[in-house]
Amino acid sequence: MSAAVTMLARAEAYLAERRRLGFALNRSGSLTLAFARFADANGHDGPLTAAIVLRWAKEEAKYADPFTWAKRVDVLRPFARHLADDEPGTRFPEGSPFGRSHRRLPPHIYTPAEVDALVAAARALPTGFGAGRATLPTLLALLAATGLRISEALRLRCSDLDAAPTQLTIRHSKFKRTRMVPMHPTASVALRAYMRKRARLGPVSPAAPLFLDERSGEALRYDAVRRAWLRLTADLRILPRGGHRFIRIHDLRHTFICRRLMIWQAEGADIDNAMLALSTYVGHLSLADTYWYLQAVPELMALAGDRFESFGLTTEARHG
DSSP: OOTTSOHHHHHHHHHHHHHHTTOOOSHHHHHHHHHHHHHHHTTOOSSOOHHHHHHHHHHTTTTSOHHHHHHHHHHTHHHHHHHHHHOTTOOOOOSOTTOOSOOOOOOOOOOHHHHHHHHHHHHTSOTTSTTTTTHHHHHHHHHHHHOOOHHHHHTOBGGGBOSSOOEEEEOSOTTSOOEEEEOOHHHHHHHHHHHHHHHHHSOOOTTSBSSBOTTTSSBOOHHHHHHHHHHHHHHHTOOOOSSSSSOOTTHHHHHHHHHHHHHHHHHTOOHHHHHHHHHHHHTOSSHHHHHHHHHHOHHHHHHHHHHHHHHHHHHHHHHO
16 A cells, blocks of 8 residues: 555555445444544555454554454455555455454343343433433333344334334335334324324424434433433343343344244244244344354353254144
């Protein structure tokens, strides 16, 4: 790479080209730019080297674990391939210097009492939090009742809620797909009550955000929700039971999926057909992503084991 061209300029050109092709590159784009600024600030010129990649991965996340470093290295692989097309001297770390960069840790599955406690605490949150005493409990309850991703919920517009309201339209989801999400009657009642309060916060036009920041009247942002979430979970002191160090908003989605599977397992439902319906409902691209929960959550494995044992006993009785 020519010394006259900074790493940042190359990164910006690469990201612009990829985005023209339709790639969002939100987090990976931010990390690629962060690496480029790090390389330029540390006097790196010439082709990309493995040394500068490894140095950035560790020094800019020195309190993280090797898994985080491995993910940071992986983010730069496409950028490195792009640079190699123009600069044969480009070098990238070989193999997996920090170990695996992909893992799926078991989620924290909330008990009904924990979900109730979170919603109740959200109603009592100090008014200084933009998520608000009307908006935040409704948002958290909706996530628990439908398994929506937090990003999907925050992108909802008033027109995405039907007039009843009995279902939501989820547009431009994680995989740029649209799906219909029917709601339980209790969720419909809660949303109807919220919409009466919502009318006092700002215009209820079709294009208006469904969830508003109660301080500014603008669309509710994730950073405001996260700040409120950290306050709630610190106050409630819910201990994580999954593989993560902290309980997460996303675990409400995992809880919805697992609870539904537990109910079906206990009822003796046709799991294969049920899984297909559930996978579509929650917006999984692959059915394997839904089946993963059967392996990841001990309660589900126990139910599956009990069901298999019953099947075995029944079969033995028939042929005994």
